[in-house]
Amino acid sequence: MSDDSSELLKIGDKVTDLVHKLAGPLFEEIGLTLGDKFHVYRTKNWIKTVEKTERLLYEADLPANAVPPRLLLPIIEGCSIEDDESLQDRWASLLANASREADSISPSSSVRLKSRDSL
Secondary structure (H helix, E strand, C coil): CCHHHHHHHHHHHHHHHHHHHHHHHHHHHHHHHHHHCCCHHHHHHHHHHHHHHHHHHHHCCCCCCCCCHHHHHHHHHHHHCCCCHHHHHHHHHHHHHHHHCHHHCCHHHHHHHCCHHHC
16 A cells, blocks of 8 residues: 555544534445545545644634535535645635535535636
């Protein structure tokens, strides 16, 4: 097993609990998607964003609540292809805010974040 794969497994164990809380009933589906479709590159980006989200929630002393699928799925898609640190920070903020107040965030917010050109 390569060093990258071992590192991913260690990090993946750490964030599983938070992903379970954020995804709620979609947790199993996300697990299947990760296993079937995500490559190492996308998984690394997703994990980085979840870690940033965890830090934001911790610093704000907020729990990780389930995020509705209409928000969670576009966020997962967008952040998994983003390797720019500042844009990962934005995805993490969006995810943390969606966990806090899902009804206050429009699904169009996550769609706009997908494009670097729109920022």
